[in-house]
Amino acid sequence: MAKLIELKGISKSYDGEKVIDSMDLYIRDKEFITFLGPSGCGKTTTLRIIGGFETADEGQVYFDGVDISDVPAYKRQVNTVFQKYALFPHLNVYENIAFPLRIKKLPEDEIRTRVTDMLKMVALVGFENKSVSTLSGGQQQRVAIARALVSHPRVLLLDEPLGALDLKLRKDMQNELKSIQQAIGITFVYVTHDQEEALSMSDTVVVMADGEIQQIGTPTDIYNEPKNAFVADFIGESNIIDGVMLEDKRVKFASHVFDCVDGGYDKNEAVDVVIRPEDVDVVAPDKGMLQGQVTAVTFKGVHYEIIVDIKGFKWMIQSTDYVEPDAIIGLYIEPDAIHIMKKSKYSGMFGDYSSFSDEIDQLSDADAALEF
Amino acid sequence: MKKKRSLMQYICAAPHIFWAVLFIVLPLIIVLGYAFTDADGNFSFSNITSLTDYAPIFGLSLELAIIATAVCLFIGYPLAYFIAKAKPRTQKILIMLLMLPMWTNLLIRTYSIMAILDDGGFLNSLLNTSFHIVGTKGAVIFGMVYDFLPYMVLPIYTCISKIDKNMWEAAADLGCSPVTTLVKVIFPLSMSGIISGVTMVLVPSISTFYISQKLGGGTFELIGDTIERQFVTGALNVGAAISLVMMILILISIGIMNKFSDEDGGIIV
Numbered sequence: 077m078a079k080l081i082e083l084k085g086i087s088k089s090y091d092g093e094k095v096i097d098s099m100d101l102y103i104r105d106k107e108f109i110t111f112l113g114p115s116g117c118g119k120t121t122t123l124r125i126i127g128g129f130e131t132a133d134e135g136q137v138y139f140d141g142v143d144i145s146d147v148p149a150y151k152r153q154v155n156t157v158f159q160k161y162a163l164f165p166h167l168n169v170y171e172n173i174a175f176p177l178r179i180k181k182l183p184e185d186e187i188r189t190r191v192t193d194m195l196k197m198v199a200l201v202g203f204e205n206k207s208v209s210t211l212s213g214g215q216q217q218r219v220a221i222a223r224a225l226v227s228h229p230r231v232l233l234l235d236e237p238l239g240a241l242d243l244k245l246r247k248d249m250q251n252e253l254k255s256i257q258q259a260i261g262i263t264f265v266y267v268t269h270d271q272e273e274a275l276s277m278s279d280t281v282v283v284m285a286d287g288e289i290q291q292i293g294t295p296t297d298i299y300n301e302p303k304n305a306f307v308a309d310f311i312g313e314s315n316i317i318d319g320v321m322l323e324d325k326r327v328k329f330a331s332h333v334f335d336c337v338d339g340g341y342d343k344n345e346a347v348d349v350v351i352r353p354e355d356v357d358v359v360a361p362d363k364g365m366l367q368g369q370v371t372a373v374t375f376k377g378v379h380y381e382i383i384v385d386i387k388g389f390k391w392m393i394q395s396t397d398y399v400e401p402d403a404i405i406g407l408y409i410e411p412d413a414i415h416i417m418k419k420s421k422y423s424g425m426f427g428d429y430s431s432f433s434d435e436i437d438q439l440s441d442a443d444a445a446l447e448f
Numbered sequence: 449m450k451k452k453r454s455l456m457q458y459i460c461a462a463p464h465i466f467w468a469v470l471f472i473v474l475p476l477i478i479v480l481g482y483a484f485t486d487a488d489g490n491f492s493f494s495n496i497t498s499l500t501d502y503a504p505i506f507g508l509s510l511e512l513a514i515i516a517t518a519v520c521l522f523i524g525y526p527l528a529y530f531i532a533k534a535k536p537r538t539q540k541i542l543i544m545l546l547m548l549p550m551w552t553n554l555l556i557r558t559y560s561i562m563a564i565l566d567d568g569g570f571l572n573s574l575l576n577t578s579f580h581i582v583g584t585k586g587a588v589i590f591g592m593v594y595d596f597l598p599y600m601v602l603p604i605y606t607c608i609s610k611i612d613k614n615m616w617e618a619a620a621d622l623g624c625s626p627v628t629t630l631v632k633v634i635f636p637l638s639m640s641g642i643i644s645g646v647t648m649v650l651v652p653s654i655s656t657f658y659i660s661q662k663l664g665g666g667t668f669e670l671i672g673d674t675i676e677r678q679f680v681t682g683a684l685n686v687g688a689a690i691s692l693v694m695m696i697l698i699l700i701s702i703g704i705m706n707k708f709s710d711e712d713g714g715i716i717v
Binding site: 155162166175223 | 619623636
């Protein structure tokens with residue numbers, strides 16, 4: 077797929093605070109790409125620079141090979157679904173969707189055909205004459221999508237469009253958005269802080285933090301092969317342990333030497349080891365590679381979330397089998413469940429469940445007990 | 449939605465209710481009483497029927513008030529838009545400048561305009577000319593615009609500055625140039641501000657007597673002057689009748705405007 081949008085050396089500061097730091101990125105035609113990151117990571121600003129609502133301090137934006145850095149928003153072939161929908165309250169549903177076509181002064185019968193098609197696509201037939209303020213959040217969202225798509229843009233920008241919806245509706249809309257994107261075959265650039273949303277909808281995920289791109293990849297790559305501790309922690313739950321790479325496919329952590337599948341590191345190089353909670357098997361203490369004491373067990377519906385203290389480091393394990401708190405258990409880890417990452421500036425900041433909320437309760441209880 | 453009011457709410461409202469009854473409701477009843485009685489206190493429609501004599505004055509008042517309101521809107525809307533789009537700090541300064549003349553009494557301001565525009569006034573002596581301004585309709589309209597312009601700008605400014613920032617961006621996103629955005633989105637969305645502004649300028653312009661007396665130079669009479677003259681000369685009944693008709697006309701026009709705003713985008717986000 078060809079490059080449709082390209083950002084080259086984009087930087088942006090607000091009041092001396094760098095929000096985006098010399099970012100390079102390209103977006104391919106017809107892909108569903110998601111900017112994922114915590115608030116303040118620069119994802120929305122990047123989207124707004126593509127939309128033309130912000131101008132980058134440095135760098136260029138290319139659209140289809142043409143530099144559009146100085147082209148105002150209203151002349152760009154991209155449309156936006158805003159976080160708070162931004163529907164026009166003085167127009168009804170039909171006129172909201174027809175708005176961009178009227179600006180282009182299209183003939184009335186073409187407007188009617190196109191708006192009707194859009195209403196069908198977002199399942200709002202029969203709502204034409206309703207005032208947008210009487211619609212539910214989900215319906216307003218659909219109107220906003222229809223309005224953004226009616227003029228057939230090449231790219232649709234979506235700024236946390238599902239943030240205001242409740243969980244159930246959000247899931248439905250995720251599927252709907254994905255199928256709309258596949259049906260009309262245009263590029264979607266999606267901004268969210270919800271990692272699950274990003275993984276389930278995207279072709280490509282761009283993980284951002286502190287104004288920098290941490291990793292770009294498919295959802296499976298991002299989940300299975302996180303590049304650093306930030307990505308590993310932000311995408312799902314992770315135990316991130318200090319380790320030493322003894323040689324290719326041999327890593328030592330938690331005072332135990334494990335077989336793994338990664339290589340290409342220096343001999344005895346310090347690394348971060350990522351182990352996903354669902355990849356750890358709970359076994360009898362004598363059969364485990366590691367032994368630890370259970371400090372907390374929380375029922376989560378599908379599985380139990382178990383916090384285990386292994387030599388002072390708290391691990392999170394997800395298991396469908398219940399274990400007693402305070403029990404000593406063994407842990408068994410398959411070689412392909414161990415993922416090795418190079419040390420980064422995020423090393424040591426994430427992946428220890430000592431500060432996990434349940435634990436904090438325990439700590440304060442312990443403090444209270446000491447007071448007696 | 450009916451809600452039972454608590455005793456506290458009644459207590460809080462009591463001072464104003466007392467005030468309103470004493471100084472608004474009672475006087476209105478008295479006006480009503482005077483309007484439908486003759487000089488001897490007998491019930492009569494003669495005051496109302498005699499009002500046809502004043503039709504030309506009503507007409508002139510309405511004409512000048514409408515022109516003044518239109519001029520205020522024409523000057524005020526762009527100004528309000530400009531202020532609303534300025535930086536927050538600049539907005540504060542501009543609004544203060546706009547309010548500044550209102551710190552001076554209306555009568556004094558009107559007097560000053562008269563002193564400036566008079567035949568032998570400041571302007572003519574400065575330019576060494578002999579423009580005849582005071583005593584023309586133009587001078588009266590100028591006075592109305594000068595005195596009431598802030599009442600047009602403030603509600604429109606408030607309305608525009610309350611419009612969600614996203615509306616501008618959404619309009620631009622959907623292909624509107626800045627001018628189209630103003631015409632297709634911002635103007636309709638500020639309709640309720642325009643309606644309040646128009647009401648707040650039109651009503652005092654119709655009923656003003658001071659501006660027309662001073663800047664009209666005594667050459668023509670507006671309905672406010674007529675009412676004043678009736679009361680000063682002791683013709684309370686006719687004065688009351690004219691006032692009553694004025695009030696009803698104003699109520700009707702406010703009613704029409706409110707209806708208009710409800711239908712045409714009076715919804716503020």
